[in-house]
Amino acid sequence: MARNTFDQDEELSQEFNWSYYKRMGTYILPYKKPLLKTLIVIIIANMAGMLGPYFTKLAIDDVIPNKDYKMLAILGVIFLLSLLVIGYSMRYRIHSITEVGQDVLKDMRSAIFEHLQKLPFSYFDNRPHGKILIRVVNYINTLSDLLSNGLINLISDIFSVVITLVVMMMIDFKLTLYSLVLLPVLFALVMVIKKAQRKAYQELSNKQSNMNAYIHESISGIKVTQSFAREEESYQTFLDISNDYRVSYMKAVKIQFLLWPGVQNISVITTCLIYFVGIQGIGVNVTTGTLIAFIGYINNFWNPVINIGNFYNSLITATAYLERIFETMDVEPDIKDKPGAIEMPTIKGQVDFENVVFRYEEGRNILDGINFSVKQGESIALVGPTGAGKTTVINLLSRFYDVNEGSVKVDGIDVRDVTLESLRSQMGVMLQDTFVFSGTIIENIRYGKLDATEDEIIAAAKVVRAHDFISELKEGYYTVVEERGSTLSAGQRQLISFARALLADPKILILDEATSSIDTKTEELLQVGLQELLKGRTSFIIAHRLSTIKNSNRIFYIDRGKVVESGTHEQLMAKRGLYHHLYQSQYDLLKVD
Template identity: 85%
Template structure:
């Protein structure tokens, strides 16, 4: 297996800027009332937390020396009530913040999923699907701690630091200044660790993405791996990627855990300094109660500082993932509704290509000035050599891509002038690689028309000759199929797709090699249903099996980016040109078989 996709580290297209957190705030705004309520509870708990050290001072300096039992009891009861209030507030905070955080994550995950559905085919063609999946699931999950425990706790801790500092300055200005003497050291350490940590977690996100992509690819290709007995080679590749992930994780964690001991050590050194200054009386004169109370407030000061440090850790960690999330959400869809786009009226079925030029890359036109008109209800077959542009024609009609020059019109309306939804909901596209979702066969067919009754589903299946094999299954239409329809044959999946398309009743139907996986006997039966499926609607059929398209109203032979030949089967055979040669070659092969 080539290793230039899943094992390639992704490069960020732009540097991180703090406005990303402003964008994150957009997801928090809907929950501002709940946040304010929680913040009020936290502020109440912080104020209650200020009581303890001050009451300790009163007890040591006044109640105990004066043997005032009553005052001591009152102080104790109030202190106990404050602890109960703090405990209840903490319980409420944890529950509330967790709910808000998970709601925000759900909204973000919904936003990126909706955005992914708008991106062009080229976005998914150029990236391993595992690397896309990890952004929707894992990367957003890493924000859980930041949102559930971080943001509002940060506000709480900042408020706690401010209140504590005010009280400390009120008690003794000099002792407070001694307490802050090591803050510049902490600031320098934070700036140093920040650079190391962001780089380490960017590397970790790359290795995590690589591993996820390889696992996804390996599971998708497990049949090939087992068929060629390449399990050992596959495991070796996995081990290399897994070891790289482990190494980057250990490096990131080592850097992350530099901050906590730094803050903890500075806190301990500061506490020791205050004891030393207080006992030695170096420029300060404090009572024992005041010193003990002050130490309590120092703990009240440094505990939130440690929490802020932990939040900063989470912030830098989350930054590496948030960059990837917003990078994905900033990818602009190539194909989108133009300003002032109108709703497509009910389609009658006329299709026109006027001087259409299309290229995937500069300098190489896939379609080069192609012109044709299809009348409502006509069935058009597109044939020609591989790479001639047959699939490109239907991709432009469905507006999966936009033309470089010329116009594609439906009922004389440029497809670029209408909304994508109003256009595509009136079109049906069936591909060679038919996708069947996990669920029942009934649900899969009903995907074409979500409000269809069971009788309508069965009628559609009968028309396309899918009913016979479905009724023989264990649970009939309620038989559950696995992901991608792995429990069904390729032909059965395509018959289900035919039934789905018929149920949707599209005005324009596109069949791109849609009968390639159906055996000859089934195809003969299907031809009857197919004629019913095509009846009354404009259709475009791409098929290498020419027997499928003999009855088409027109056959376009695409070659060199143009319609080289056009006409029905008999007319083109009489011309003895490109189509005749193609048909005769296939006929000769069948005779050899």
């Protein structure tokens, strides 16, 4: 497995953008009431925290020299009460803000997951699924600390800094100015670190994404890895990618942790400066109580500043992840409801392709002016060489893509004029790679009609000949199947998907190689059920195994983006054209086998 498949870092060229946080604020806004309550509690706690140093000043300068034991006891009791208020406030703040933070994360994760449901197939085809998964899980989780502690604590710390400064200035204005003399050094340190830290965490998010993508694909392809005995090569590739992540992580945290010791050292130097200035009386004349109180207030000042610095660190770190999250959420679906789209009426089944031209890239038409009309209830088979445009036809009908020219109409209504949900909910699509969800078999079949009864589910399974093998399982319909139905055979998975499609009762049914994984004996049984499945509904069948389409009302032979032959099996065989040649080739191969 080539390593460079996963070593292609995603680049984001835009500069640091505060609008990300304004946008994140839209997820926080619904929780403004609990946040306001928490903020009030924090303000009360900060006010209580101001009492300690001031009481210390009073005690040292006045109460103790005057031997006023009663006042000393009163100050002690009030100080003890203030500590209880601070303790309760901290407990309330932690519980409240953690709950709000997790609710916000849940809303953001729900929003990005909902958006992913609307993105086109091309988005998932062009990206390793692990790189998509990491944005929904890991990157969202990375914001947890920022939301659970950071934002509300920032407000608390800013309020604490302001109140502390006001109190310090009321006590001694000049000494306060000495306390702030090193603030410019702090600002300079922040500006130096900011750019390097953001770049380092962007690189880290890339390496984390690469590793997640490789692990995801390695697990999905573990059977192939073991079949070719490539475990050692796979492990070596993982070690290389994991080491890239480790190097990036160490680089990022080294830069991140530069700020904390920087602020801590500035705080210690400031404290030493105040002691020196106060003791030497350089431009100030302060009492011992005032000096000790000031040291207490300096701690009250610098501790929040350190917290703000740590928050800023988290902010820069989170930005690298927010960029990835909002980049995904900003991807516009290629196919979406146009303004004023109407609900699709109950489909009868008339389908018309009128001068349809479609291309994935400029200059190469996949469908080139294709025209046909299908009546309600007709069964249409699409055959032809690989790449001729068969699957494109059904993708346009389901509106997974839009035509470049011409129109696709259902019951005379252009599919672009109706909502996607109202169109697709009345259509059933069964693919060669049948997907079975983890859970019970009955839940998988019920996916076609969520309010179906058990009797309806069993009836559908009997029609498509799935009931017999399900009944033989240990738990029957309540047998739990693993992810992607790995405990079932490919044929069994397809029979379950047939039952699911029949239960949904789609008005238009699309079968894209849906019987390819079913053995010949099962197929013979299924043909009876398949006729029941097709009865009364318009159907489009793509099949390379031509024996499965002989009973279709019409067969379209598609080549180079055009319908070059059409008719019943008998009519096309009589023409002795392309279809006859294709059928005869398969028949000869079967005779050889």
